[in-house]
Amino acid sequence: MMIVAAARELAGQRICFVGVGLPNIAVNLAKRTVAPDMELVYEAGVFGARPARLPLSIGDPTIVTGATAVTSMFELFAFYLQGGLIDVGFLGAAQIDRFGNINTTVIGHYATPTTRLPGSGGACEIAINARQVFVIMRQSARSFVERIDFRTSPGNLGGAANAARIREEQGWLGRGPSVVVTDLGIWHFDDEGEMRLDSLHPGATVERVRETIGWEPKIATALAATPPPTDEELRLIRVELDPGGSYTS
Amino acid sequence: MMIVAAARELAGQRICFVGVGLPNIAVNLAKRTVAPDMELVYEAGVFGARPARLPLSIGDPTIVTGATAVTSMFELFAFYLQGGLIDVGFLGAAQIDRFGNINTTVIGHYATPTTRLPGSGGACEIAINARQVFVIMRQSARSFVERIDFRTSPGNLGGAANAARIREEQGWLGRGPSVVVTDLGIWHFDDEGEMRLDSLHPGATVERVRETIGWEPKIATALAATPPPTDEELRLIRVELDPGGSYTS
Amino acid sequence: MSSKVASMRDAVADLVRDGDTVAIEGFTHLISFAAGHEIIRQGKRGLTLARLTPDVIYDQMVAAGVARKLIFSWLGNPGVGGLGAIRRVTEGASPTLELEEYSHFGMVARYTAGAANLPFFPLRSYFETDLPNANPLIRTIESPYGDGVVYAVPPLKPDVTIVHAQRASAAGDTQVWGLLGCQKEAAFAADRVIVVVEELVADEVIRADPNRTIIPGLIVDAVVVEPWGAHPSYVQGAYDRDNRFYLDWDPISRSAEATERWLREWVHDLDGRAAYVEKLGSERLASLRPGPAPSGVVDYGAYR
């Protein structure tokens, strides 16, 4: 459901910066359904990828063969991403706060961490330079937290007004996070830059949402119900995109 | 004779940044005689060129076909030249002073010039970054001047001590000009960083040298006589390198 | 994916506007004379022309009165001499063409900063030269690591960049081999991009060799198919530089009248590149064709 919901949010988008794993399946599903003209950009240096199979990693050879262009990573990050050509970037997160600030670096103190996470990779660059940012992650009280342990990728900072001023002053091209898709629902950001639950997935409840979040969440007065996956969406995922069920079982 | 003398000065050099015209012939002659292992780098973005004919311009297609590598100009200037891989760079000049500082920008005032010259091109970059610089130009009282109208490319600035200090302080990789080959003789730079006539070409005289220079020149006490072109050197120029005599007639 | 293929007339009419900063790039290779001539023909005015080497095409454009300013690093007819029309308006007591001058790497760095959305680009050029005095946009910047000072140049973001290439798809995905100059950087830095090609190819030809793509259709506004569009410059593998033309230009450009006559005969009186090519004649064109030198094939592998 998380993948299907993320894919639907991509309707009409043009240029999408693809991460590995769940974003990868969501983007490929969107390209086959709501966003057929979307071009896939992989941080490894590929524009206009046309993968013949679901890529196993972010640098799978299948994203190169038949692509429109292969570039050095310098060009990809400098000209495509920092240059402002990316409409949507995807981020995952180990921790996220109510303003969409993200931690993928450490749990605990930086110098003596409880858990050492991967770090930024391209994430802080996507957060700053992509026109908008989609977050895709499972909800839990450990991941949706009042205060993140390390800010790897800036979201709406301390709130929308603050974020808008800083983004403007520092000439960022990105407008920050626009949606968080979880296993329970779809969150957008309200006028104060805070996450608001706008849609609940089939089977999820507001109670479950409250149990898996470290702050008192805002919930839309007109809370929608996410339409269940269509047969076609399920078929595409199960047959074409992830037949082994690696990511979606 | 200017070409032959310049070619001989290239003995043993490895990586040479080639300019068009006279330097081009000199370098190609050197490769066929005293420096067979020399690799030719063209600022247009070619490393290891193997021109099948004398290139008509600095970006002739014959320098690409059969070359070792073609790069963007960014890479050529950033990685090869500024990165310190070039042993010898060639410069021409409209004006040169006793310390090897060079003008290729304007004669007269900058804003209202008597003659508008080409400008730097890559010259100021060669002067700063190439390990050593060879200058090749004809002598005349208008070109060998006490004071140049515009400093496009730095030589030994106000003298060797001054130049060495500034090059050291600013982390330049280049050691500056090492030889000036003219139609009359060969000049090297003495301990004070000033040009000194070390060799006189066949047919040239010290009087003629003094007539074609705007300052009182230093002349080596043991002034050598440049050996005349060998039959093989003449054959290479006339038959292989410049059969039309465009540059050497 | 909709086709961006357009005629040169429409592409220039739609995408080049009076007062624009226009970069026709290509270092000796792939210079779009066809686009320059169309800009002259349409009587554009007040252009700032950017280019490392304003050679014969910019001399013609300046002579035709389209330009108010040049941004450049080397001004000349490469391998031949000066540019008469440009010299007439830049020398003497009251020059009428504004000049903004860098070095080659400075120009490349400016396009790179423009393409990468950087406020400046650092480089080691310009020390102890008069160039920063002549151009106050060349400034110093201190290293934040306490190891000294380097120079900086500001980003250059042309309103329009025009490049010639061997081939592109209708979507604008463009491939080049041979000298690459700084076309990629100049295109990514620009607001609008016109690609002029020798040959329009199927998307599959591009996708068979993605490492050769230097400009993605993503940033391309128009694809103009104009064989011989780079004459008298050259296209690697397709035709040679027409050196006779460069030599002939020298005496023409020294005379304002001869230049005017040339522009009338070869630009204004022709309705486009096809007529120019016909006027050049098949014999001259044939003499510029190189022999074959195939690249060989590499295998990308089919991964299913």
Add this chain to the structure above:
Amino acid sequence: MSSKVASMRDAVADLVRDGDTVAIEGFTHLISFAAGHEIIRQGKRGLTLARLTPDVIYDQMVAAGVARKLIFSWLGNPGVGGLGAIRRVTEGASPTLELEEYSHFGMVARYTAGAANLPFFPLRSYFETDLPNANPLIRTIESPYGDGVVYAVPPLKPDVTIVHAQRASAAGDTQVWGLLGCQKEAAFAADRVIVVVEELVADEVIRADPNRTIIPGLIVDAVVVEPWGAHPSYVQGAYDRDNRFYLDWDPISRSAEATERWLREWVHDLDGRAAYVEKLGSERLASLRPGPAPSGVVDYGAYR
């Protein structure tokens, strides 16, 4: 032009020294596991290992005790999870492996500054993040044009850069297709360069397609011919990523003992890559071969 062809043993013995900063680059593609294993086998010590993505090969090298420090931007087993050996020495109250951390573009920018002999490289990353607090080498720099502040990273100049490639000549002229990562920048930034290739080719093969050359022999110290030298990563057109290996590594690396056993069996007890390839077995190798996907040919033209 003398040959630079060497055995892996000699190349690593001569060119990698205890205490060196070593960059084995290649973004998912073309990772020189063969060189990493030889460094382990020779018992090098005190290395600083630089790489955007310290993946399985650096996990193995850290487990074997060759490293004292990592310089990196993303730490993990791509598409699988964490790296057990590295986690064991970086988590908890007293980590023993030093970390110096950037983002992907930060690392690429560091190599670029190193290759271009710049004292820093500017970029728009890091604003409003904790990364500059965690790494004081990430600093701000003011634009000399009065339009604000950006971040800067310092140059990274490895003592040795090691890259795997599809092919090179004996002189070290190296060609790559498919993902290019930042191998070119890392190689130009380095003091010494080892190129490991699937195939040694004649100089003429390189010269037939000079646009494919990413590293010139000029900066190469040794060429090692080691087919399958990038396994379990992949070589575009030659073999696929061995995903089973990456999955298998996850439980192995979670156990210090299992890791130690693996290193003994697959590194210390083998005398080189040929033995490793033989041990993998022809069936497994065959399963990684892709079908053909030829690039097509372009013509450079013979200009005489």
